[in-house]
Amino acid sequence: MKYRTIFLLSLLSIFLSGCMFSSESQNAVAVTEAFWQSVQDKDMEKAKQLSTWESAEYLKFVQSDKINAQRFETGEVKVTDVSAEVATVLYGGNGGDVKIPVRTVLVRVDNDWRVDVQKTMGSMVSGAMGAVVQELNGFMQESLKGVDKALSQGIEELGKSLNQGLEQLQKDLEKTDDPAPQREQAI
Numbered sequence: 731m732k733y734r735t736i737f738l739l740s741l742l743s744i745f746l747s748g749c750m751f752s753s754e755s756q757n758a759v760a761v762t763e764a765f766w767q768s769v770q771d772k773d774m775e776k777a778k779q780l781s782t783w784e785s786a787e788y789l790k791f792v793q794s795d796k797i798n799a800q801r802f803e804t805g806e807v808k809v810t811d812v813s814a815e816v817a818t819v820l821y822g823g824n825g826g827d828v829k830i831p832v833r834t835v836l837v838r839v840d841n842d843w844r845v846d847v848q849k850t851m852g853s854m855v856s857g858a859m860g861a862v863v864q865e866l867n868g869f870m871q872e873s874l875k876g877v878d879k880a881l882s883q884g885i886e887e888l889g890k891s892l893n894q895g896l897e898q899l900q901k902d903l904e905k906t907d908d909p910a911p912q913r914e915q916a917i
């Protein structure tokens with residue numbers, strides 16, 4: 731009976747800690763989504779309220795037209811007692827087709843989550859560099875496909891030309907192999 735009670739209490743504590751962790755993750759995601767929505771809506775007052783006081787001055791970089799976040803998605807969450815990181819993808823650029831992976835960094839301030847804009851911007855720089863490299867890689871792959879296609883067409887044309895040349899040479903050789911009609915000599 732004693733072991734059964736200990737076992738049930740252990741299960742209950744695991745369940746409660748899982749619920750608490752889930753709640754903390756949900757709160758971190760909710761603050762992250764509210765922050766990026768306010769940035770997207772260009773509501774910098776609301777974004778400032780969701781930021782740490784120390785990092786609010788970095789909001790000027792987030793509201794830059796160069797980022798121009800048109801939409802965002804959140805993903806995996808890592809939570810500790812004092813901080814959280816939410817994987818976020820910003821879709822920027824003119825058509826909203828440039829992906830910028832970001833780690834939205836949050837810290838606890840008076841039992842509430844607040845975005846550390848400075849650390850988030852630091853992760854954005856490395857994410858933007860990765861996005862630029864990925865875009866360049868895609869561009870190079872497309873260029874190489876074009877070069878490959880042009881090279882393939884060139885080789886095909888060269889092959890046709892060589893075949894035509896060989897056929898003409900064969901015809902010319904056949905003409906020279908035919909003995910020319912000999913003249914009869916009068917005796």
